[in-house]
Structure formats: C-alpha cells, structure tokens
Amino acid sequence: MGKSTGFMEYERQTQRERDPSTRTKDWKDYTLPMLDEEIQKQGARCMDCGVPTCHTGMEINGSTTGCPVNHLIPEWNDLVYRGQWKEALKVEHEKNNFPEFTGIACPAPCEGACVLGINEPPVAIRTVERSIIEKGFEEGWVVPEPPKMRTGKKVAVVGSGPAGLASAAQLNKAGHTVTVFERADRVGGLLTYGIPEMKLPYSVVERRITILEQEGIKFITNTEVGKDYPVSRLRDEFDSIILCGGATIPRNVEVEGRDMKGIHYAMDFLHANTKSLLDTEHRDGNYISAKDKDVIVIGGGDTGTDCISTSVRHNCRSLTQFDIYDKKQDDRDDLTNPWPQYPIVHRVEYGQKEAAAVMGRDPRAFAVMTKKFVGDENGRVKEVHTVNVRLKFDEEGNRYREEIPGTEKVWKADLVLLAIGFTGPDQDLIEKMEIETEAKSTIKAKYGEYKTNVEGVFAAGDMRRGQSLIVWAINEGREAARECDRYLMGATDLP
Template identity: 75%
Template sequence: MGKPTGFMEYERRGRPERDPKERVKDWEDYTLPMPDVEAQREGARCMDCGVPTCHTGTEMAGGTSGCPVYHYIPEWNDLVYRGQWKEALMKAHEQNNFPEFTGIACPAPCEGACVLGLNENPVAIRSVERSIVEKGFANGWITAEPPEKRTGKKVAVVGSGPAGLTVADQLNKAGHTVTVYERDDRPGGLLTYGIPEMKLSYEVVLRRVKLMEEEGVRFVTNANIGKDIPSRQLEEENDAVVLCGGAANHRNIDVEGRNLEGVHFAMDFLHANTRSLLDSHHENGEYISAEGKNVIVIGGGDTGTDCIATSMRHDCKSLVQFDIYDKKPENRDEAVNPWPQYPVIHRIEYGQKEAEAVFGDDPRAYAVQTKKFVGDGNGQIKEVHTINVKLKFDEQGNKYREEIPGTEKVWQADLVLLAIGFTGPEQELVEEMGLETTRRTNVKADLHTYLTNKEGVFAAGDMRRGQSLIVWAINEGRAAADACDKYLMEVPETV
C-alpha cells in the first residue's frame, strides 16, 4: 500500500496547528488544513504490511488497539497517495458513518497499532482521514441519499451522540422511519456539548445532522424521555426503541469542602460554555467563567485537557492540572506496554501546549491526590490541599495509593473542575423502564442482539458499555442497528 519506499523517504506530518498564543484568543479550530501534498505523502508512508493491524480494533491490556470500526485504512491511504480522493472517501465511509468525527476527536488507537510504529513514527492516520472527509464536503461529494423505499417500521432512538446518530443513520438507510430524541436544545450529545468548539465545531456536527434530515431522519430536541415524554409512549408508538443516552453519571470526589461554590463537574463547565457561545457568543453570561481566576483541573484525560483549553480562552489567571498518575515515559516501555497495545506515553495535548505557551510551564502536577477543599468563610473555594501518592499493589494484586509524608501542599484556587470521568448512565430512565443493569449500572443488553430485558428495546454505546471512545460508540451503533433491523424484519438468528 502507498509508495513502497514512502516510509523511508518521508517524515511523519500530521495536521498542522495554529500558534498557541494566538489561538487562545478565539474559538476557531486550533488546527490548520493539511495541504494535499502533505496528506498524499503521509498516505505514501503506509507500508505494504504483511498483516496490517491498524484496521482491526480490539480491547487489549485495558485499552484499545487498532480501529474498532475496522476502517479500510491501508486502502484509503493508498488512494490518497495516488490522488484518488473521491474513491478514498467512498472507502472511508464503508465502515464509518462519520469519519469527520473520528478524524477530529478520536485518540487514534489505529496509530498505536501501526506496523511502522514498531521502529518509526506511525502514519498520521487520523490527519489523513480528516483530509479525506473535508475534501469530500468541500467538493460536494457528500450528499443526501434517502432510501429508495420505506419498510413501514418506526424506530425511536434516545440520544443523539455518536452512538445514537449511527443507529439512526443505519436504520434510516435500511428504510425504517427513525425519530431521534435529544434532551438538549441541539442535536449531537457529547459531540456538541462535551467537546469544545475549537476542537470540534458545532458546524461540523450540524452539517451531518442536516444531511440525515434530508435523508428522512427526524430530530426532536428538548425532549427528555421519562420526563418530557413518557417512555411508555415511545414504546407504544414505535416498533422498536434504541437507547443511546450515554454514560452521563459523573464520578465525584468525596473530600471535605466538596460543596463549596466554585467546585464544578467538568462537563457542566464545558456544556454551559458551549451553549452560551453558540447562543450569544458569551454575551448572555450564562456560563461558568474562568476569567481572572486561579483554575485547578482535577483529572488527566481528554476532558481535563478540554477544560484547560476552555479556561485559557476565558483568560484565566493561572492553571494547574492534577494527574493521579506518575508522569508517563517519553517512549513506549516494551516490557509492560508492547506493540500493538495503545502506547501509554507522555503526550502534550493542545490544551497543555496553550497553557505552557502563555504561562511558561506545562500545567500538570503528577501523582497528586486531593485531600480537601477549603473555603474563604463565605462558601467560596479558596484553597485545595493535596499530597503526593505512590501506586502500590497488595498481596492480592489490587491497586492502592500510599501517601508520601512531607509532600503536603496548598494550592490557591478560585475555580476547581472535576474531570474524573463517569460511572455509568443516569438511572432515572433506566429505572422507569424497568431495565436490568450490570454491576457497573450500565444497561444490560446482549452483545450479539443488543436487546435489553424488555421486548423491542435495545441499548448501545456508552449506555451499554460504559464510558468509552467515540469510535466504540460508532461500532456499537452499527452493530445495534443491524440487530434492530433483523428484529424488525423478523430475520431468524444464525450462529
């Protein structure tokens, strides 16, 4: 695939980024378009692997290796190298309904499993993918394709995040009449309100939603199922219901002072910011502002990074990010993290780059555990007290963290953002519908049929599997839609 000697001739080139000091002044995309020639050279770096592993996703050692939607990556890399962009677009859409979403917001486990990554920098797969789909939209190659006929079957999809959109897209293509219910005022779920504008613009989400509407999918917003619309009504009015509500139950922190003003869940911070930005460009003031504040972000993942980048654009006074883990190595440790596992290495993401450019240092503090929050006497957060910890294992192999005496520290704070993940789906709708759950409180649904314990009710995405990646949500959405289609058309089960 690609140019036989491309991996030897060209250095890795991903999508370029704007100057960090400049981009924090606006909410535009923090990256720049990748020139065609660079994308073609990157496609040329894709080797003629004997057994490519980038395109086959699996869970390995607690992470994801390869692409969960089984993207035809070597094929579209080769097509891009040869300048056959339209053919590359068709190939990219064969396994992925929304390559623009994964091309922007996926952590790219495909790159971690790239064979070239064994001894060189892997192919910048995600950057090539985004170049393909953006060229497709720019040239008008991506157009509405309504189904030629309808089956007469009706399906309600609850939730319009990546899993819900995928289910709706697939079932609509199969000819079923699909209505998507979203409790927020705009469709997109996590894509709209969980990922900030400079990383994934709402216009990117909206252009795909509009295409789906042209193809016949109906979107109903401000519809909180179980509250605004009884779930029984959905079951009575439809031949099937697919639940894709996500894992929105925040993981909390149980320390003294948690209820002080100024301590917020990260997703509340991000959601309010994007809504106010889209509604009024922040003129309505209906968001949690970091302007002029000492900000502490607790949590070292992607959501924490998004909180950093958002706070920087608010013009915060200072910023620190607590990571409970030690600083990761610069290179993959082959003894404990061998290829093709997802590489657990030190990364400097876009938010950290911005904080470092403005304040002079990487904002992260490692192996830090929060002990308590202290207020100013008027109910407002003033300080965060921490201690450093060391990861250890007991005799049964269970992890625990041992505090290191003498490492106590007090941090000044006006705003604290908790970005420590989610424990599962919110339970109100689950309980109202009488759905069985797993020990992790996820909706229990068979992996083969995606059916819950209720007839005609399916579950997919984070609501079924727990907090995960966009690309896994698309994987589950495609599989659940296929299972639902067979159920609706009464196709016998096969082994």
C-alpha cells in the first residue's frame, strides 16, 4: 500500500493551521487546505505493513485504538498516492457516511494504531481522510443517491447527532421512509452546537444535511419527542424507532459555592455562543460572554479546549484551564502505554496554541482540584480555591487523589466553565417509553444488536454506550440501522 519506501522518504505532515494570533479575531475554520501533491505524499507514507491495525477499532485499557467504523485506510491511502481521488472517495464512503466529520473532529485512534507509529511518526490518516471528502465536494462527486424503491416502512430517528444521522442515512439507503426528530432549531446535535464554528463550521454539517434531504430524509426541528411530539403518536405513526439522543446530562462539580452566578456548564456556553453566532453574528447578545472576564475552565479534554478557544475570541481578560491529571510526557511510555494503545502523551491543541499566542502562555494548570467557589456580595463568583493533587493507589489497587499540603491557591474568576464530561442521557423520554436502563442510566441494549426491551425500539450512540467518540456514534448508528432493517424486513443487506 502506498509507496514501498514512502515512509522513509517523506515526513509526516498534517493539516496546516492559520496563525494563532490572527485567527482568534474571527470564527472561520482555523485550518488551511493542503495541496494535492502534499496529500499524495502522506498517502505514500502508508507502508505495506502486512497486517494493518489502523482499520480495526477496539478498546484497550479503557481507550479506543484503531478505527471503530473499520475504515479501509490502507486502500484509500494507496489510491490517493496514485492520484485516484474519486476511487478513494468511493472506498472512504463504504465504511463511513460522514468522513468530513471524523476528518475534523475525531481524535484519530487509527493513527495511534498505525504500524509505522511503533518507531516513526504515524501516517497522517485523519488529514488524508478529510482531504479526500473535501475534494469530493469540490469536484461535485458527492451527489444525492436516493433509493430506487421504497419499502413502505416508516422509521423515526430521535436525535440528529452523528449516530442519528448515520442511522437515518443507512435506513434511507435500504428504502425506508425516515424522519429525524431534533429538539434544537438546527440539525446536527453535538456536531452543530457542541463543537465551535472555527473547529467544525456549520456549513460542513449543512451541506451534508442538504444531501440527506435530497435523498429523501425528512428532518423535523424544534421538536422534542415526549413533549412536543407525544410518544403515543410516535408509536402509532412509525413502524420502528431508533433512539440516538446522546449523553446530554453534564457532570457537575459538587463543591461549596457551586450555585453562584457566573458558573456554567461548558455545553450551555458553547451552544449559546454558536446559536447567537449563526443567528445574528452575536448581534443579539444572547450568549454567555467572556469579554473582559477572568475565565477558569475546569476540565482538560476537548470540550475544555473548545471553551478556551471561544473565550479567547470573546477577548477575555485572563484564562486558565484546570486539568486534574499530571502533565503527561512528550513520548509514549512503551511499558505502561505500548503500541497499539492510543498514545497518552502531552498535546498542545488548537485552543492552547491560541491562548498562548494571545495571553503569552499555555493556559493549563495540571494536577489541580477545585475545593470551593467564593463569591461577592451579589452572589457572583469571584474566586476559585484549589489544591494540587497526586494519584495514589490503596491496598486493593483502587486509585484516589491525595491532596498535597501547601499547594492551596486562590484564582480570580468571574466566569467558570465546567467541562468535565457527561453522566448519561436525559431520562424523561426513556421513562415515558418505559425503556430499561443500565446502572449508569444509559439505555440497556446489547452492542451489535441495539434492541431495547420495547418491541421495535432500538438505541445507538452515546444514549446507549455513554459519552464517547463521534466515530463510535457513527459505528453504532450504522449497525443499529442494520438491525432495524432486519427487524422490519426479516433480512438485511446493510453492512
């Protein structure tokens, strides 16, 4: 695959980025396209490794390695290297309905499992993936492909995030009439309102939705099933239902002072910002502004980084991101984190680069735990009190965090954003439909089967598995569509 000596001749190159000090003045895509010749060289780095592991998604020690949708990565790398872009697009779409979403917002566990990555920088798989689909849209190769025949069966998909869209796309290909319900005013779920515009432009989501609509899928927005659209009506009007509502209940910081003004969940901050931006370019003021504020972001993951980049664009006064984990080392530890596990290493993401360019430093504070919030006479937060911690293990091997005496610190803050993940799905619809759940509140439905305890009702994505990756959502959406098709027709040709 690729060029037999490509990995020795060409260095890894990923998507270029606009200058951090200037891109923070707008909300445009922070990346820049690469030349075809550059992408072809990256495809050429895909070595003939004999037994590729990049395309087989699995979980090792609690993290994903390889591609959960089993992308045919060596195949389309080889086609790109040879300049056969249209063929590469066809192969890319065989396993992934939306490579533009994963090409932008997936953490690329495929690259962590790349055989070349054992002793060299891995193939820039995500960069090649995105370049293929972008060229496909530019050249007009991505066109609506409605089914030639309809089965007469009707399916409701609840939720328009990546799992819901993948389910809808696959069921529509099978000839079923699909309706997707979304409680927000725009389609896309987390893709639209959970990922900022400069990272995943809404135009990228919108152009795919347009294709899906032209293929025959109906989208109903501003409609929450169970409230605006009764469950009884849903059951009466559809032959089957797939629940893809996501894991939307945010995890809280349960410390003294949590109820003070100025403390918000990250998704409330990001959702309001994107909606106001798309509606009026922020002219309506209907968002939580970080302008001239001392901002503390609690949480070291991708959502925390998105809060960082958004706050910088609001022109905040100061910015700090708390990460409860120690700063990781720059290189993979071959003993505790061997290949092909996802590499647990120190990374500087786009938001930290922007904060460093504007504020003069990386915004992160590591191994920090929040102890309490302190407010002013009006009940608005003004300080965050913290202590440094270290990871310890008890006699049974259970880990806990020990506070380090003398590391107490007080931070100025008039805006605090909680970005520490999600506990599970909203329970209202689940209870109304009398769906059984697991102990962690996710829907009880076996992986690979996706059937709930209610006849004809399936569940996929974060609503079933808990907070996870976009690529896992697409995987489950596709597979749930396959099982739903089998239920409706007695057999299925869907992959």
